[in-house]
Amino acid sequence: MARLRRPHTKSRKGCVECKRRKIKCDETHPRCFNCTRYDVPCSFGTDHAAPAAIWSPSGSDGTVRGIPSACPPTSTPPVDPTGSHTASPAPSQLLDLPNPGGQLWMRDLELMHHYCTVTANTMAHHEGTRHVWRTVFPEEGYVHEYLMHGVLSLAALHRAFLIPGQRNAYLTRSAHHYTIGQTTFSALLPAVTSANWRSVFCFATIVIAHVLCLPLQPAGDGSDTATPISKTLELFSVTKGIKTVLLPFIPQINITSLAPLVHSVWLVSLDPPPDLKPSLKYSPLPEDTFQALSRLSNFFDADDELRNKPDYQNTVAVLEVSATQIAYAGVNIEVGAILLCPFFIPDSVIAGIKERQPHALLVLAYFAVFLNALDPTAEVGDRERFREMMEWPKKHVYLGLMK
Structure with a gap:
């Protein structure tokens, strides 16, 4: 007897986000269940909307502008003022070039590629947490330009550590992106809302990463403000300040795509308390x-x-x-x-x-x-x-x- 074919249950009219994640969409309007669960924008609620402005590279004047969400052509090489084609420089040469807008764009592409393929995987041990750094942070950055600057600053900081010969150039690029991002971040801190807390949380995490890297950077004038104790104090100050601002939104992390950042730290609940003094034999901490x-x-x-x-x-x-x-x-x-x-x-x-x-x-x-x-x-x-x-x-x- 011929075997009956299993009925097709795929959603053919699902939202864009569910199709991207390759999961079944319940097609609920104006926001499907999955998008509600993960607290992400749903295309059902944005029908007929104009293309959103996303992050774009710095222009020749150092400013940042929004552009339609379309990819630029990649098949045509750069053209010089006379109209003839020029060869694209290797990534290792980009930091030594002048600052026209096109070259800034290429530098940022280099940083973004490095972030997604290298830096993100060094930010955590657990794959779920790495996914947050590798995918969720950039996705938030596509919507919030200041966060994308934070992502690029982290990539440049990482390359400064990996490539000592170009350390100063990468540190300069990192400071450039970090300063732009932090300007908007600081302006948002007094008015964090349910609409922007996710991007603020992501950038706050990048701020902590920068503070943790302070001991690796030159001490400057050698003043007391550059001592390890003072740098540790800055870590305390930044962390507690971020806690104060984001405390009302921290419980929401568990129902968003940022949840692995918490779950990878709180591996055991303290209510009820477990063994209060478990063995540290297989831990980097001393056993005593x-x-x-x-x-x-x-x-x-x-x-x-x-x-x-x-x-x-x-x-x-x-x-x-x-x-x-x-x-x-x-x-x-x-x-x-x-x-x-x-x-x-x-x-x-x-x-x-x-x-x-x-x-x-x-x-x-x-x-x-x-x-x-x-x-x-x-x-x-x-x-x-x-x-x-x-x-x-x-x-x-x-x-x-x-x-």
Whole structure:
């Protein structure tokens, strides 16, 4: 008997986004279920709309303009003023050329290609999170020009690290895009809404990436503002500032395409709490991290000279939460798990670090084990009890740098 053919269930009139994702669309108007679920624009709600303005390269005057969403022809090589064809320069030569608009366009194409093929894959260990960096960020950038500048600035910063011979040129290009993007980003911060919070969140993540790269950049005039402690303080300040602005929208991340950024960090729920001190045997953290943090907590608890004692105890508790998430991640930890401390550290502890108070610098030293970077010139006081508490972070940061 002939086998009955299975009925065809594909959606033939689905929205553009569902077709792009190759998933079935329920064809609900004015916004289908999938687009509602992932909080992305749905073509059903934009029928007969004019082509949207998307990001375009900088013009010859350094400005940015919107252009219709159509791809420029690629088969015709550049033409000089006399009308004859000229050969396209190799990507490695682009940074040495003058600044006509066409060459800026080519430089940005180089950066975008590098971002999608190389940089994005270095921003995370988990493939789901890499997808967010590789696909979701650029998609948001097509709609929000300032975010695209942030993406290109990150690519240029990465190439500056990979190609020392052209480091200054790429750092200059990175600063160019970052400055343009940050101007709009700063203007949006006081008025974040449900319509723009996604792009603001994405650019805020890029800002944190730039701050984390500060220790790799030249110190400049060698002033105190360029010390590792001050750079770490900037990380704390930026992270907490972003938290304050985006806090009302953070719960929405879990129902958007940005969700992997959170899920890759919070691998285990703390309500109810799991094993509070899991094994760190297969983690980059020292195996005695929880014991060291316990000693630090007892040290703070027994010190009658310490003001704001609950804030310091809370900071140690945050480090323990961070260590717990890292323990469950194994060797493939995401940067976000380390940034829990800057995200939740109390303001009084940050103020203590700024004032170079010994207790606060102890916190910074223990956090340095998580970052594996400590300012060797930092002083935590000349009293023997502080020197004793410094032995653990000094030991493990040194061993980490030797690996």
